[in-house]
Amino acid sequence: MDVSAIAAAASANAAARVQAEASVRVLKMAMDMQAESALQLLEAIPAVAASAQAVGSTAGGVVDTWA
Template sequence: MDISSIAAAASVNAAAKVQTEASVRVLKMALDMQGDSVLQLLEALPVPAQQAPVVGSAAGGVVDTWA
């Protein structure tokens, strides 16, 4: 193996490493943006009002104590 092929292999390896790091960084940015979008969607949902059920308004709400 001559020196030029070793240098070429090292150069290809370094370029692949840089490309991989850039791809990972872009993926992280995309995931962060997606997470932000999900939070915005969740915040836009209306919050249902928590109401206590009225006694007698649903099945089992009235108990017949004379039976």
């Protein structure tokens, strides 16, 4: 194995490492964005207690299971 082949292999290894690190960073950014979106969706859900008080305490309290 000559010097140029070793240098090419080392260069390819370094390029692969840089590409892998970039991929991991992009994945982390995407996961952070998804977590923020999920948190916004969860915060947008109205509180159950507030809606139950507005409708009344008996609404939805009985489930008819006869089919």
